[in-house]
Amino acid sequence: MSSNSRKLQYSLALNEALHQIMEADPSVFLIGQGVKSPWYVGNTATGLLGRFGEKRVIDTPVSENAVTGAGVGAALAGMKPVVVHPRMDFMLYAFDPIINQAANWYYMNGGKLSVPVVFWGIINRGGEQAAQHSQAIHALFSHIPGLKVVMPATAYDAKGLMISAIKDPNPVVYIDDRWLYETEDHVPEEIYEVPIGKAAIRRAGKDITIIAISYACHLAEQAAYELSQNGIDAEIVDLRSAKPIDKDLLKESIAKTGHALVLDVGWRTCGLSAEICSIIAESAFYSLKAPIKRLALPDCPAPASRSLEKAYYLSAEKIVQAAQEILT
Amino acid sequence: MSEYSKDLLVELYKQMLTIRLCEESLVDPILSGEIQCPVHLCSGEEAIAVGVCAALQKQDYIFGTHRSHGHFLAKGGKVEELIAEVFCRDAGCSRGRGGSMHLVDAEIGMLGSAPIVAGTISLATGAALASKIRGDKRVAVAFFGDGSSNEGVLFESLNFAAVNRLPVIFVCENNLYSTHMPIRDCRPNEEIYRIALPFDIPSKRIDGNDVLAVYEAANEAAVACRNGTGPFFIECLTYRLRGHVGPDDNIQGTHTDIRPKEEISKWKQKDPIPKFERYLLESGIISQDDLKEIKAEISKEIDRAYHAAQQSLFPKEQELMNYVFK
Numbered sequence: 100m101s102s103n104s105r106k107l108q109y110s111l112a113l114n115e116a117l118h119q120i121m122e123a124d125p126s127v128f129l130i131g132q133g134v135k136s137p138w139y140v141g142n143t144a145t146g147l148l149g150r151f152g153e154k155r156v157i158d159t160p161v162s163e164n165a166v167t168g169a170g171v172g173a174a175l176a177g178m179k180p181v182v183v184h185p186r187m188d189f190m191l192y193a194f195d196p197i198i199n200q201a202a203n204w205y206y207m208n209g210g211k212l213s214v215p216v217v218f219w220g221i222i223n224r225g226g227e228q229a230a231q232h233s234q235a236i237h238a239l240f241s242h243i244p245g246l247k248v249v250m251p252a253t254a255y256d257a258k259g260l261m262i263s264a265i266k267d268p269n270p271v272v273y274i275d276d277r278w279l280y281e282t283e284d285h286v287p288e289e290i291y292e293v294p295i296g297k298a299a300i301r302r303a304g305k306d307i308t309i310i311a312i313s314y315a316c317h318l319a320e321q322a323a324y325e326l327s328q329n330g331i332d333a334e335i336v337d338l339r340s341a342k343p344i345d346k347d348l349l350k351e352s353i354a355k356t357g358h359a360l361v362l363d364v365g366w367r368t369c370g371l372s373a374e375i376c377s378i379i380a381e382s383a384f385y386s387l388k389a390p391i392k393r394l395a396l397p398d399c400p401a402p403a404s405r406s407l408e409k410a411y412y413l414s415a416e417k418i419v420q421a422a423q424e425i426l427t
Numbered sequence: 428m429s430e431y432s433k434d435l436l437v438e439l440y441k442q443m444l445t446i447r448l449c450e451e452s453l454v455d456p457i458l459s460g461e462i463q464c465p466v467h468l469c470s471g472e473e474a475i476a477v478g479v480c481a482a483l484q485k486q487d488y489i490f491g492t493h494r495s496h497g498h499f500l501a502k503g504g505k506v507e508e509l510i511a512e513v514f515c516r517d518a519g520c521s522r523g524r525g526g527s528m529h530l531v532d533a534e535i536g537m538l539g540s541a542p543i544v545a546g547t548i549s550l551a552t553g554a555a556l557a558s559k560i561r562g563d564k565r566v567a568v569a570f571f572g573d574g575s576s577n578e579g580v581l582f583e584s585l586n587f588a589a590v591n592r593l594p595v596i597f598v599c600e601n602n603l604y605s606t607h608m609p610i611r612d613c614r615p616n617e618e619i620y621r622i623a624l625p626f627d628i629p630s631k632r633i634d635g636n637d638v639l640a641v642y643e644a645a646n647e648a649a650v651a652c653r654n655g656t657g658p659f660f661i662e663c664l665t666y667r668l669r670g671h672v673g674p675d676d677n678i679q680g681t682h683t684d685i686r687p688k689e690e691i692s693k694w695k696q697k698d699p700i701p702k703f704e705r706y707l708l709e710s711g712i713i714s715q716d717d718l719k720e721i722k723a724e725i726s727k728e729i730d731r732a733y734h735a736a737q738q739s740l741f742p743k744e745q746e747l748m749n750y751v752f753k
Contacts, residue, residue, distance in 0.1 A: 128560060157556075159587065160587065160590065162584075162586060164580045164583055165552060165580050165584040165586075165587050166587060168546075168580065169587060172490070172550030172552060172553025172567070173556050175538045175539065176553065178560065178561075195546055196549060196550070204539060207524055208521045208524070208529055209519070210524075211521065211522075211531050212539065245752065268753040
């Protein structure tokens with residue numbers, strides 16, 4: 100089997116990225132709650148402890164603030180830490196080291212010392228887990244100068260963006276979604292990078308641009324298939340990075356289709372979808388043939404009950420409906 | 428005390444005096460408004476920075492706070508870069524992007540300072556973690572004030588450092604006030620060193636105005652850290668001779684400095700610099716003439732740095748967005 104045709108699960112692609120970069124670069128280490136436990140991080144950390152030892156695979160007590168700060172400090176001292184938060188809700192305890200310290204450090208010391216750290220947050224929602232085990236807070240991080248935010252949707256990107264995030268000299272927030280862990284994609288066996296800040300066309304189309312990120316890309320693909328059955332040819336732009344945003348590809352795609360539907364896996368108000376709509380309004384207004392629409396999570400905490408979850412989360416059906424409304 | 432070499436003792440004195448004269452040189456420009464950036468002078472607290480850094484090596488790491496001019500200089504930072512930064516000039520150690528509260532010089536292990544109370548304690552813990560992973564025996568120091576003893580991240584850091592036996596020295600500069608608030612209103616007891624004991628971290632309380640006591644404690648801590656038996660906690664009792672921010676809140680007419688006059692004058696008697704001067708003179712290590720010469724030399728250096736800073740350029744407007752990302 101040639102390396103290009105190999106298929107791998109998202110979570111195992113991530114695992115492979117960590118194995119390969121930790122092998123290649125002794126300054127990389129993994130730290131966070133549960134890195135020894137599949138219950139926390141799935142199979143993303145499988146085999147790392149045995150291969151690299153407890154010095155570089157560090158399971159920690161629940162002390163998100165200090166542990167994340169320790170990652171920042173280690174980065175300042177020449178290491179490349181990956182600080183994992185198996186449920187990103189708990190990252191809220193670590194806002195000081197991420198936002199006050201890591202994001203500002205390079206600027207406030209006039210470019211003398213950067214912070215090559217990856218803050219890896221896992222969105223872990225659904226399954227009636229309710230409001231504090233389900234949050235997608237990428238927009239909060241994207242608001243902060245000095246942070247880059249990536250959200251891979253495919254196994255290929257999961258690996259390539261993790262490699263890029265670790266190699267980046269700046270703090271990068273790497274956000275994945277447990278809902279993606281079992282999806283499969285072609286993943287080269289060798290080590291490779293996916294550029295941060297570059298979006299990708301997942302499906303070329305001429306009638307409407309559906310802009311998505313992370314798990315929403317998969318819903319968009321299902322929706323695009325449904326739409327194609329009704330003669331609507333949708334183009335899907337996977338942002339891949341919530342910051343920086345690939346404005347050029349957005350403009351290009353909308354220039355072609357003239358219609359835009361923006362999806363987000365986070366909340367609506369002041370969220371990523373709002374930012375994308377602003378960019379389109381500022382830079383692609385005259386390409387639009389109809390008003391933009393967006394589908395994001397309602398401004399409501401995540402509910403527990405499955406009946407409410409169904410209403411809360413995006414679905415292919417809701418995307419199809421919104422696309423049809425734009426085109427009528 | 429004769430166990431110390433004359434060179435070391437004179438160096439400790441020179442460093443304390445450099446910090447003091449540097450701090451005092453900023454008083455007038457602060458009052459005149461030439462310096463606008465908030466400045467937290469460390470006059471009165473020099474012995475801690477100097478005593479601790481004397482026990483460290485160049486490759487060791489330190490992290491500071493809002494009141495870190497002394498830490499920066501004691502670790503080997505340049506006076507002219509410090510003063511230029513306080514003036515927010517491009518020639519400053521942080522190119523005028525950080526100001527007085529954000530001092531850095533990675534070459535000498537000063538990895539940064541920040542005013543978020545207790546915010547750099549976990550960073551120092553992480554620098555110690557880096558040292559442990561690499562096995563390069565570097566020690567990291569977290570300088571922080573008594574106010575930090577009320578922040579949760581200190582306790583998380585103590586626990587994490589203890590569990591992982593990290594080579595980090597927690598140096599609490601207890602000046603008895605968390606901005607305006609006296610320690611008795613912040614804590615059920617005033618003995619901050621005790622907070623490290625439940626984490627099985629060796630901890631002691633010392634006279635932070637006695638540079639040799641600080642040096643001895645820091646040496647013991649640094650040796651322990653290098654031998655793999657860190658972390659270590661040192662509470663240094665001290666007092667600031669100036670206001671929380673600015674030279675003296677009373678001088679500025681706002682009368683927000685609520686410290687009792689008797690307390691201030693009591694602590695002036697314990698000023699670490701005259702105290703060490705007396706020791707050096709009484710034990711015959713230096714003469715009055717030596718002292719005069721040292722003072723003249725340092726004053727000249729500060730004057731030079733001060734005038735260079737005053738004349739140096741502000742960062743250019745078109746460079747606003749530089750250094751957001753590397």
